[in-house]
Amino acid sequence: MTAFLRTPEGVTALALASEITSGDPLAAASAMRARGVPPELAAAALTQVDLRRRAASKFGADAASMFFTRAGLEQATRAVVANRRAARLVAAGVTTLADLGCGLGSEAIAAARAGIEVYAVDSDPATAEIAAANVTALGLDHRVTVRCEDATAVRVEDFDAVFADPARRRAGRGRVFDPNSYSPPWDFVAGLAERVPRTVLKLAPGIDHALLPPGAEGEWVSVDGDLVEAAFWCGPLAEVPRRATLLPGAAQLTGSGDRKALVGGVGAYLYDPGPAVVRSHLVAEFAETVDGRLADPDIAYVYTDEPHVTPYGKRVEITDVLGFSLKRLRALLRERGVGRLEIRKRGSALEPDQLRRDLKLSGPEAASLVLTRVAGAPTVILGRP
Numbered sequence: 001m002t003a004f005l006r007t008p009e010g011v012t013a014l015a016l017a018s019e020i021t022s023g024d025p026l027a028a029a030s031a032m033r034a035r036g037v038p039p040e041l042a043a044a045a046l047t048q049v050d051l052r053r054r055a056a057s058k059f060g061a062d063a064a065s066m067f068f069t070r071a072g073l074e075q076a077t078r079a080v081v082a083n084r085r086a087a088r089l090v091a092a093g094v095t096t097l098a099d100l101g102c103g104l105g106s107e108a109i110a111a112a113r114a115g116i117e118v119y120a121v122d123s124d125p126a127t128a129e130i131a132a133a134n135v136t137a138l139g140l141d142h143r144v145t146v147r148c149e150d151a152t153a154v155r156v157e158d159f160d161a162v163f164a165d166p167a168r169r170r171a172g173r174g175r176v177f178d179p180n181s182y183s184p185p186w187d188f189v190a191g192l193a194e195r196v197p198r199t200v201l202k203l204a205p206g207i208d209h210a211l212l213p214p215g216a217e218g219e220w221v222s223v224d225g226d227l228v229e230a231a232f233w234c235g236p237l238a239e240v241p242r243r244a245t246l247l248p249g250a251a252q253l254t255g256s257g258d259r260k261a262l263v264g265g266v267g268a269y270l271y272d273p274g275p276a277v278v279r280s281h282l283v284a285e286f287a288e289t290v291d292g293r294l295a296d297p298d299i300a301y302v303y304t305d306e307p308h309v310t311p312y313g314k315r316v317e318i319t320d321v322l323g324f325s326l327k328r329l330r331a332l333l334r335e336r337g338v339g340r341l342e343i344r345k346r347g348s349a350l351e352p353d354q355l356r357r358d359l360k361l362s363g364p365e366a367a368s369l370v371l372t373r374v375a376g377a378p379t380v381i382l383g384r385p
Contacts, residue, residue: 002067002130005044013037013045020046059106065137067130072104077165077202078223080247082110085200085231089161090114092237094198100151100164100184105131105144107163107202112143119159121149123183151184161198161237164189168204179203179211186211197235205230205279209257218257219243220280227275244276244312251311253277255285264293266321266374267303270381271313272344286312295374299347316344316368320382324350324371329380330359337363342385345371348378 004010016035020028025046032042051073055063058078068076077085085107089097094116099108102120108131111118120135122128128148135144156162166182166189179186193199193213205220205227212218217238219231222245233239242257261284277286283300287293290310292302307315322328333341339361343352348371355371370381 002126002133004041005048005067006133010041010045013041014048017042017045017049018052020049062109062138066104066134067137068104069126069130072127072130075168076104077106077110078228078247079106079110080223081221081228082106083114084245084247085163086110086114086116088237089116089163089198089200092161092198094161096159096161098154098156098159098162098196100154100156100162100192101166102131102146103127103165105134105146107165108135108144108146109138109140111163112140116143118144119154120144120146121151121154122146123148123150152188156192156196159196161200162192162196163200163202164192165202179207193234198237199232199234200237201232201234203230203232205275209281217241217243218280219245220276221245221247222274222276223247225274227279230279242280242282244274244280244282246274246276246311249311253280253282253285253289253312255282257281259284260297261287261302262293263297264295264303266295266318266381267292267305268318269304269307270316270318270370270383271302271304271308271310272316272370273300273302273313277312286310296347296372296376299373301346301370301372314385316370316381316383316385318381318383319367320380321374322380322382324378324380326355326358332382333359333361333367334363336367337365338367339363340366342366342368343371344368347371347373 020031028046051068052063055073096117097111099118099120102108102122108118108120125148132146207230213234217233221229240254244253273286278300287302290304290308292304350371368383368385372379
């Protein structure tokens, strides 16, 4: 259907679909048919326009001319992440790149725009077709070659660098968490760095640190506070053992990933480190940037006596510290007139939604509540965000 949408009839259908603002799918389809668009083409155009609108948050203005599938859009690398990766590859002297598992083409597009020649492959014919269409739509045919090909068949040694994004989903099974079930399988993916030293692997954020190839850099990336991926930078591309990158912007925290933070008492302020910081095992490095400490060696909340401005975590000004008692907590919140409560938790089995119902909140005030442990003991911290 992607090829059909690129014909003159398809282009016209897409233009008509983009003019329809009705949120009712049936009404939109009826309006398309009233303009003489065949039902199948109308449905495809309306779906594509809806996907383009959703894709704007990932691809910006490019989304208006690209092609998507629902699954492909969900898995596609955000442009801000792909652009940063491409810039880093260029800075490392990469001029040619094999993109294994190219999906809808976001990495290939970013690399090409940075001046890299890209050979992009995907084993799914429909996905490869869409990637090629996107490359053409953005005027990058001169730098990107897209093929429907098994990644394991690519002669990667012919390229300066390799980027691999193994498929982590299966039809009817959803997400795949075992790296041995990736496609291509983990033994192939992990072996790429032995064939091409400058290799980058895009992986799920929950990937085990133990799977890092020797000497590789593990990077965890968040966008607008959401953890979106892990990346293993291998060979000469590795700059530090661990990195947490917060996008947009240029905030980066680096370190060994195995340091232990100082442990002490609760202070006047609590910091909840961002997910990229936690997953990259850089909580100790973060604590050092705010002159902070942990109140429990196994809980990634950082405490300080003075306030600090930091991009790496959210700050709560502490007003109360108490052992957990539903009755006591309910009375305290009622006394303070708290009707809006932000709840965070680490190291607690309590469910925030159920607790919110049990507290029966009412009142005009807002507060932050943290369910955690201090020196091993269940603790409730109340504060102001």
